Amino acid sequence: MSKKTTYLLGILLTIIIGTLLFCYLCDDCYCCPEDEVTTEETNTIVAEPEVNQVTRNGFSLSDANGNFNVKINDNFNFKTSKFSILDTISPNVTEGVTKLKDFLLENPLKTVDITGYYKSDETNNSAFPNLGLARANSVKNYLVSQGIPSKQININGQLNDAINPDDSGTLFGPLEFGMLTSKEGATDEALASICDDIRKNPIVLYFKTGQAEINLTTDQREKIANISRCVDKLGVKIQVVGHTDNTGNANTNMRLGQERADFAKDYLVRNGILEPNIETSSKGPNDPIADNNTKDGQAKNRRTVITIN
Incomplete structure (x- = not known):
């Protein structure tokens, strides 16, 4: 092969390679027919936020x-x-x-x-x-x-x-x-037993000196529900009695006991116990359950008792 032929072949090969590189590197060029171009598409699916339908019970x-x-x-x-x-x-x-x-x-x-x-x-x-x-x-x-x-x-x-x-x-x-x-003449023995247990084991709320705060335990909440049932089904009344320790003036303690009972009554009324079903009273320092000569005993005596008659 002559030098001239070799030279021409080199020029042709350079043109071909350059054209191919140009088509490959140029995004806007149309070097290949449309049906020969492979296009990869990425579809991004955006999840719609979950919408809870409003419940409307008749x-x-x-x-x-x-x-x-x-x-x-x-x-x-x-x-x-x-x-x-x-x-x-x-x-x-x-x-x-x-x-x-x-x-x-x-x-x-x-x-x-x-x-x-x-x-x-x-x-x-x-x-x-x-x-x-x-x-x-x-x-x-x-x-x-x-x-x-x-x-x-x-x-x-x-x-x-x-x-x-x-x-x-x-x-x-x-x-x-x-x-x-219901069956005529039927009695709810289970409820009667629950109501008797409340009388034996009433709700007892304890107070700090000069305060009247209520924080019910899980067991006390259950008793509130049972007391409500006893009132509804048996027609009994709720008895709320306030007690104090023996420190201070006796008349002041009677008043403080009544204030605690009234506070507990207000709490029950705010929570759906009908007011006519609740009776309050105070025994002040007159019915201690512990020794008033100790701080621990005084704390136990500062209480309000919620029960039924």
Whole structure:
């Protein structure tokens, strides 16, 4: 091969290699037909935020063994972590409650079951073991105010994380209603035993000198719920008695004991125990349970006792 031919081949090879490199490095060039270009696409999927649908439970109640049936879209509503019914009660609910009252008064063996729901992320600031029970108790009190006998109402509380509030924190009808028929002449021996135990082992609240603070234990919350049942079903009264140690003036101690009893009563009323069912009194220093000559004994004597008659 001549030098000239070799020289021409080198020039041609240089042109080919340069063209290929140019096409490879240039993004905007169209050196290859469109159908020969392979394009890799990356699809990024953005997850939509999870939106919980607001729960709206209606006021629905029927008697499987009778002819009572109420089904209303509205219900009793509550704010999250609260147990007081919101003030705006629908006229439809009021009408349904009136029908329920008439039916229960005509059928004294019928009882309505109220189950209040609560969520695990709510804060329970009530005196009851859980917010669901406190909400059911609030509805019970409303029914009683409308003329329904408390002995024909049962209340329960149940955890239910399936209920969802709206953006303002309102829970629409976190409740379930049912109806039962009791046997004529039947007695609730279990409840009678619970009420007797409360009389033997009442709630005892202890106070620091000059203070009246209430912090209930889990066991005391259970007793509050049981006391409420005893009042509703047996018609007993709650007795709240204030006690003091023997330091200071006797008259002052009697007054302090009464103030402690009244404070405990106010606490119970704020937590859904109807005021007419509570009686208060003071024994001051007159009924000690420990030696007033010691600081420990004095602390035990500064107490308020909550029981039933």
